[in-house]
Amino acid sequence: MAFTLGPRALSAGYRLAAFDQIGSTNAEAMARARQGERAPTWFVTTEQTAGRGRRHRPWIAPRGNLASSILEVLDVSPAVAATLGFAAGLALEAALRRVSIEASLRSAGSDDMKFALKWPNDVLAGRQKLAGILLEAEAVGDNALAVVVGIGTNVVAAPEGTPTPATSLRSLGVNIGAEELFAELSDAWAEYRGIWDMGRGFGEIRKLWLERAAGLGQPVAIHTGGTTVEGTFDGIDETGCMIVRTSGGKPVPISAGDVYFGSAASAGTT
Template sequence: MGFTLAPTAASQGFRLEAHDSVGSTNALALERARAGDAGKLWVVSKKQESGRGRRGRVWATPEGNLAATLLVVTEGELRMAATLGFVAGLALADALDAVVPKGRISVALDGASAGRNRFELKWPNDVLASGAKLAGILLESTLLDGNRFAVAVGIGVNVVAHPEDLPYPATSLKALGATCDAETLFLALSDAWSENARLWADGRGLTAIRQRWLERAAGLGGEVAVRIDGDVVRGVFETIDEDCRFVIRESGGRMITVAAGDVHFGAVASAGAQ
């Protein structure tokens, strides 16, 4: 089947632009915004030639994987729009729960995870399964006229294949024994986004989003190391604060709040964060 929106999404005014292959769904969505698109546009593809991850890293999307970007155009605060990444993580985890049969996925993250969820959210922008990266989320923005800006909420999911040459574990739905395809996953994602975005309510519901996110948080309460501009901060993953920043409790009890950085859990907290 081809890509299609869930009835809930269509009824709320979301639109769909589907491709067999693109350079980058994020770049295409931002092009549409600069050309006057009003937002609520999903740009999706099963193959992405030049996708990006955080800090400009390459994120491959071979044939059969899912590359999806939602274009959001708003006059609100850019700081608040940045929390859309947490909305995206929750929506994707909900969608995965809906389409992957129970019992197919187990969760284990270097001993740091309590295994409460089959799909866990790693701060700030990854979805994990069996302790390995299954999906990544990337937000990009551009200024528009009229005091508006556009946010491209990019979601890349390893449906049928995953990279092998990464410095951290990665996996795909196929490798985990699931038979879901990209089209089915997107249908569920467009439905789950509608509900989580309603809860977020342009940032007014961020407290509820934060609580839901913490219920799925990978490594919560476990040993963690965060690399920040070459320095490494170590301690216990305490929580995320009211602005969704990462909070570490050092051995002496001091709390450190992190706005951006690379997070490593468990055994990797000692070796991988160097």
């Protein structure tokens, strides 16, 4: 089965560059932007050999998983562009929900599988990581910002020995291909990108994201650099920072860090 854009993505003018194998879809997308590409374009593969996640951690997509990156060249500030990652999480959660329901109907199984969004950039199935999102931005030309949102999803296999235990759609009993998931993702992206609307719709994106947030109201510890902030996950603010309410009742905004919920917050592991 070949990669194709969904009908909504096609009508919205998105383009597609599909590869049998590639080092990194994010790197390819940014290279195209530097070369002058300005149209919104998806870069996808089922085998990525040199991808990376947050903090330059390797993100390898073995054959059958989905590595996808969307390039958008925008006239927004880097701070506003950063909030696009929340729209990406919503798009992926919606696509995963749709393919899991469709797969369940085909197999006459249960369709009540739930996915959650873990701040800042993961999608969980239960307590296990199913997908990760990496957003990168770079100035190109006059007043333009090339924003690349990389989305890696464990379709047929999950890595072992990761800080957060990982799972795959296949392990969850959702037997679909990366191509099927991508078609749904491209349409969901067009939907939530439209709601985001160059950052003007982040209030609605924030509301929708919080409805799907993992760990909201639970104990949380955020490790960033050599410091740790502990408290209760109270929400996200208008810039996308996590708000942690400490034991003294003080709200502390967190812009980046490794997040540990529940019992793992005190243990420092996930």
